[in-house]
Amino acid sequence: MSEKVLPIDGLETVYDALATAIDQAGPDKAQLFLVKLALLNANALGDAALVQQQIATAWQDL
Amino acid sequence: MHQPATEARPSIYYNYEVFKPWLPSEHPQQPRHQVAIAGSGPAGMVTALELARHGVPSVVLSAELQFSQGSRAICFTRRSMEILQQVGVADRMTEGGLPWRFGNSFYRGQRVFRMEAPHDPDDRFFPIINVQQQFMEEYLHDACKANPLIDFRWGNKVNAVVQKDGYAEVEVDTPEGPYTLETDWLIAADGGRSGIRSAMNLQMEGASYEGFFVIADIQIDLPFPTERRAYFDPEWNPGNTILMHREPHGIWRVDYQLPPGETPEEALRPESLKARIDAQLAMIGHAGTPWKMDWSSVYSARTLTLPDFVHGSVIFTGDAAHLLPIFGVRGANTAFQDAQSLGWHLAYVVKGLAGPSLLKNHSTERVGAAREIIEEAGKSTRFMAPPSAGFRLLRDAVLSLSLTQDFVRPLYHWRTSRPHEYTHSALNSLGDDNALFKAGPAHGAPPQNVRLGINDFLLDHLGGGFDLLYFTDAEALPAALRSVIDAARQEGMPIKVIAVGAAQAVQGADKTLPDADGHLRQRYGVPANGAAYLLRPDQHICARWLTLDATRLQAALSTALPQ
Numbered sequence: 001m002s003e004k005v006l007p008i009d010g011l012e013t014v015y016d017a018l019a020t021a022i023d024q025a026g027p028d029k030a031q032l033f034l035v036k037l038a039l040l041n042a043n044a045l046g047d048a049a050l051v052q053q054q055i056a057t058a059w060q061d062l
Numbered sequence: 063m064h065q066p067a068t069e070a071r072p073s074i075y076y077n078y079e080v081f082k083p084w085l086p087s088e089h090p091q092q093p094r095h096q097v098a099i100a101g102s103g104p105a106g107m108v109t110a111l112e113l114a115r116h117g118v119p120s121v122v123l124s125a126e127l128q129f130s131q132g133s134r135a136i137c138f139t140r141r142s143m144e145i146l147q148q149v150g151v152a153d154r155m156t157e158g159g160l161p162w163r164f165g166n167s168f169y170r171g172q173r174v175f176r177m178e179a180p181h182d183p184d185d186r187f188f189p190i191i192n193v194q195q196q197f198m199e200e201y202l203h204d205a206c207k208a209n210p211l212i213d214f215r216w217g218n219k220v221n222a223v224v225q226k227d228g229y230a231e232v233e234v235d236t237p238e239g240p241y242t243l244e245t246d247w248l249i250a251a252d253g254g255r256s257g258i259r260s261a262m263n264l265q266m267e268g269a270s271y272e273g274f275f276v277i278a279d280i281q282i283d284l285p286f287p288t289e290r291r292a293y294f295d296p297e298w299n300p301g302n303t304i305l306m307h308r309e310p311h312g313i314w315r316v317d318y319q320l321p322p323g324e325t326p327e328e329a330l331r332p333e334s335l336k337a338r339i340d341a342q343l344a345m346i347g348h349a350g351t352p353w354k355m356d357w358s359s360v361y362s363a364r365t366l367t368l369p370d371f372v373h374g375s376v377i378f379t380g381d382a383a384h385l386l387p388i389f390g391v392r393g394a395n396t397a398f399q400d401a402q403s404l405g406w407h408l409a410y411v412v413k414g415l416a417g418p419s420l421l422k423n424h425s426t427e428r429v430g431a432a433r434e435i436i437e438e439a440g441k442s443t444r445f446m447a448p449p450s451a452g453f454r455l456l457r458d459a460v461l462s463l464s465l466t467q468d469f470v471r472p473l474y475h476w477r478t479s480r481p482h483e484y485t486h487s488a489l490n491s492l493g494d495d496n497a498l499f500k501a502g503p504a505h506g507a508p509p510q511n512v513r514l515g516i517n518d519f520l521l522d523h524l525g526g527g528f529d530l531l532y533f534t535d536a537e538a539l540p541a542a543l544r545s546v547i548d549a550a551r552q553e554g555m556p557i558k559v560i561a562v563g564a565a566q567a568v569q570g571a572d573k574t575l576p577d578a579d580g581h582l583r584q585r586y587g588v589p590a591n592g593a594a595y596l597l598r599p600d601q602h603i604c605a606r607w608l609t610l611d612a613t614r615l616q617a618a619l620s621t622a623l624p625q
Contacts, residue, residue, distance in 0.1 A: 035459035043469045 064219045064235035066127045074281050074356045075311035076196045078128045083217025086241040095121050096412050098232060098245035100220045100258060103130065104195075105380025105397035106251035107202040111149035112405020114211035115526055116556075116599065118412050121243070122212060123234060125219035125252075129203070132357035133194035133279050135394035136309055141481040141508060143187035144601075145398045148525045151201040152187070158197055160310055161188035165290035167474040174464040175474035177290075184512045184585065186519045190391070190478070192288060192309050198394075223248060223258055223376060230375040247408060248376045251401075256382035262373065266385070268366035268436055271449050274320045275361050275388070276329050278339060279313050282353035284346075290476070292446075294461050298341035301454065303446050306342075313356060316342060317388075319447055326360035363387040363443045367432035371425040379404050384432040389442040392435055395479040400428050406599035415554050416623040423488050423624070431482035438477045445473060481508045484602055491596070491605035491618035498608055501587030502595070509601045512582045514575060520582065523573060524601055527556025528622065531595040532571065532610065533588045535563050539570030542612035550619050556599075557619075563591065598622060 006014070025033040042051045070078040097113060099106045102124035110120045138146075138155065146152045165177035179189035206212045221240060222233040230248040233240050250258040291306040302319035309315055316339055320329050328334060335358055343349055367384035371377055380397035407424035410416045448454035463470045484490070484506030496505045503510050512520040530547070532539060539547075539559060547570075550557055560575060561568035562582055568574045577583055586595060594610040596618050597603055605618035 031455055032458055032462065035455050036463055039456075039459055039463060039470065040467070043467075 063237065063239050064125070064217065064221075065237055066125060066217050066219070068127060071128060071131050073132075073196070074354060075313060076129075076194065078196070081127050081216040083127060083237045084215035085236055085238050087238060092243065094229060094244040094246065095119075096245070097121070097247045097249065097408065098123060098230075098243060099249040099251055100232075101249075101251035101253060101380075101382065102126075102199070102203070102214070103251065103253060103380065103397070104135065104198065104202070104394045105382070105401045106249065107199070107206055108145065108149060108398055108401035109249055109251060109379060109404050109408075110212045110214075111202065111205055111209065112402055113409050114209045115149065116406055116409030116413070117211070118409040119211040119213070120249075121245070122206065122214045123218040123220060123243075124214070124216050127216050129196045129199040132277075132359060133196070133309060133313065133315065134359075135195045135198070135391075136192050136307060136315060137190050137391040137395075138193060138198070139391065139395045139479050140185060140187045140189055141479075142395045142398045143191060144508075144511070144521055145402045146201075147186075147521065148402070148601075149202070150205050151198075154201040155191060155193055155198065156187075158310055159191040159193040160288040160308060161191045162288040162290070162308075163189045164287075165292070165476060167292045167294065169294045169461045169464060172465060174461075175471045177475060179478065182511075184510065184519075186511055186513075186521065192307060194309055194311075194313070195394070197310075220252065220258060223261065225374040225376065228375065246375065246412070249404070249408075250376055250378045250382045251380050252382050254381040254385050256378070258376065259368070259378060259382055262376070264368055264373065264378075266366035266368055268364070268385075269440065270366065271363040271387075271443055271447060273322065273362065273447050273449075274324070274326055274329065275363070275447075276318055276320060276335070276338075276358060277361065278316045278318075278335055278358040279309065279356040280316060280339060280353045281312050281356055282314055282343075282351060283312065284308075284314060284348060284351070292474070292476075293342075293345070295458070296342075296345050298345060299338070301458075304342055306346075318342065320360075329360060330358055361388060363389070363447055365436040365440050365443065367429060367436060369429060371428055372421050377404065377408070377421070379428075383428070384436075386432070386435055387439045387443045389446050390435075390439050390477050390479050392439055392479045396431070396435060399431065399481060402600050403428055410599075410623065413554065417625045419488075419624045427482070427484045427487055430484075434482055435479070442477050483507045487602075487604065488624065489598065489604045489622045491614070491621050493614055493617055494605040495608045496606055499587045499606060502585060502606070503603045504606075505603060507603050509597060509603065510585050512585050514577075514582070520575075521601070523560060523575070524597060525599065527558060527599055528619075529597040529601075530557060530559045530615075531562055531586070531597070532559055532568075533562045533583060533586075533593045534568060534591050535565070536591070537564075537566070537569060539568060540612075543610065543615060544570045546612045546615045546619070555619065555623065562588075596622070 022030045097120040099122045163179040167175040219235045221235045224231040232243045288308045293304040305317040307315040364385040371383050379400045386392040448457045460470045487506045490505040559571045560573045561571035562575045592609040594607050596605040604622050
């Protein structure tokens, strides 16, 4: 995984921002919103193998 | 008794001729034929024309008495035109066709992607030309009719095939009843619903996608250029895709996906067609423009191929051998490549110039092509018509992002049909200099066309047999090379030598192209005299050398025609 770590205050900011955005998107659009976000993140990462790893990690313990 | 329709098919723009059936009672007893072809679509007729070009006669069996109903295949690629040039119908295609090279994808009223297909000044033909299939069939049929080696039989339907020892016994039904035809080889070019394939119970590999598309041809005057137009997720048809193409004679193709659960019968009801076409016209700002329906049909996307095209004396080709999705114009365009390949491979086996392993090579190469197309077309299909909730979600996310984000826009690319490169063909020479070239078409690739002058291109000079392009400014071909070529010709191998780079005619060459500005040499990555390319009868490259010698030429010729 990436060696960069998100510090706890940054993680908390993302936590709140994501939760708020999901609520604002509403149940009809939340999935679409999250997939758009995933694609934007994948593009920012620029590493398909890393995205595959993250997919596998997110898939665990559903 | 086979009774094909004798009423001319209806059409706004095409006058169908109803041909007379071929009746066995009007012809003497037939000997066993070398090749019979079931089906007179693009695959069947190009196979017949290619066989004839290599000197092999064939019987073409067409179940109908007229050309196919509706426009069907309308977009023909550059490589298809290069193949049609080889069988003599490219000029007629060009005369009546609408060439184009741009594609547009629209979402929420915005053009989110524009595809620009490159048009190299060295190419004679445009990336794509639109011609309705009936016209293409008419041009091919005229060429077949003019060829004494082609015995074209309208109203002859294959009922049953029995494989015998080294030949096939075919029961052919006609309007006066059946007769038996014996043939060394039967080409099954009988289309996507191939009766021969079903009767032989052959399984295809690959995937079928759910969901149907309607194809409708309408006569309408719309002020758009000849470009592909794709509309994603429009308000009148949420989640689905609509395609539009301009056809010749004032016709537009409208192609739309049906909502899940709707049957083809429901979709083809006139009021359903009218409501949807009106909605599409309204969306593009042409509500109320008068239009007339010419033809409509329904299809579903499939990516299926037989894993082997040769079964005893029966060889499958075109849609009978594989079913490919419409996205990327892969039906007829793939069929032309199949037929061109089959024509020379089979002709050389029939004439005894190569052993049966050459047919195995044909099958391996074209099955490989079908699998490559399936891989590519599968991606386009999953974008155009998402097969599951996950694919739908990703597609919708891309649509939404594409309004502002450049990086997702290439996902709209359509991956248009392109010729397969036979990179690992068994016919490619092992001891040549393929890997040492820095430019030019490599092993198995189709040739690069080169403009030589006004209305004069390299491909105009190639084909009909093997071609050796020999780069030299000397007065004559080296004697050692000449003796290899003479020996090959003595054994019946058709091979033409084209010298490139000499101001005067080179002795021992069949033709000399001066290439005064060195442009051809540059496109083919030729740094010095003495280099050469060997092209197969389908124009694909099977050997190339920086310095050709007699031993290596002999080796390449032997590899290209396995015994």
